Amino acid sequence: MEIVVGTKKWSSWSLRPWLALKHTGEDFKETVVELRHVGTSEALIAQHSPSKLVPVVKDGDLVVWDSLAICEYLNEKYPKALLWPEDPTLRALGRSVAAEMHSGFTSLRGECPMELETRKTVAISEATQNDVRKIVERWNQLLKRSGGPFLLGKWSIADAFYTPVATRFRTYGIHLSDYGDTGPAGTYCERLLETPEYLAWEADALK
Structure with missing residues (x-):
């Protein structure tokens, strides 16, 4: 392949x-x-x-x-x-949030493109702020339901879809605590960027 x-x-x-x-x-x-x-x-x-x-x-x-x-x-x-969980309810929710990322959050994606080599703090538009709030809400909903540590419990395709989002939050200095997070979403965001698979991608990207 x-x-x-x-x-x-x-x-x-x-x-x-x-x-x-x-x-x-x-x-x-x-x-x-x-x-x-x-x-x-x-x-x-x-x-x-x-x-x-x-x-x-x-x-x-x-x-x-x-x-x-x-x-x-x-x-x-x-x-x-097991890229999707065996539990049909979690699998359906995972597909929902992956599809939501696939077709939505256009303001965040347009205003804050993935740039792994960059670190800066920017003022984001109201539309992008709304996208961030919605993502924080969605992450917290799923983490509470599954118990974590990833959105559906174990790592899944849903987490693959939100890993680039985590890089954007880091790149542009977006603090999730400013958008309704009390801790779980921020911890999850950091966890996405600590998986061995992501770290392998990043190391190759920045060499």
């Missing part, structure tokens, strides 16, 4: 399925396409992806694109990895 990802310090959508694939414990080939090169990045990506976007997974003659579709494919291909 091969996964094609974008520049690791910037490509939040690539990070998500890469983490899921890493959590399967299976061997895979990784191809990195450098982004933000006008006229060349798209052409290089098009050699791998019918959508001309990263990430994309190639498994034999099968090509799967879109981060959520890739994660679902990995869950089906490697069921023993």
Whole structure:
């Protein structure tokens, strides 16, 4: 299996399925396409992806694109990895929050892109503040229900989808205690950035 990802310090959508694939414990080939090169990045990506976007997974003659579709494919291909929990209620909630991230929080994603090499404190817009409050609320809801330490108890695809969010909070100096958190969400945010899988990605991104 091969996964094609974008520049690791910037490509939040690539990070998500890469983490899921890493959590399967299976061997895979990784191809990195450098982004933000006008006229060349798209052409290089098009050699791998019918959508001309990263990430994309190639498994034999099968090509799967879109981060959520890739994660679902990995869950089906490697069921023993338990990328989604066996409990159907937690699994449904996990899919809900992953889809919410996949299609929402556009202000946060636009105003605070993933930049692993950066540390700064910024004043964020009201729309982005609302996104942060909603994320804090959602994290706390799920952590309370599952008991933690991750959103659904054990690490899952839902956590893969929110790991890039955790990097944004760190990069832009966003303190969750300013947005309704009393501790659990902030601790979870730190935990996401301490997993061995994420640390491996970050080390490669910043070398």
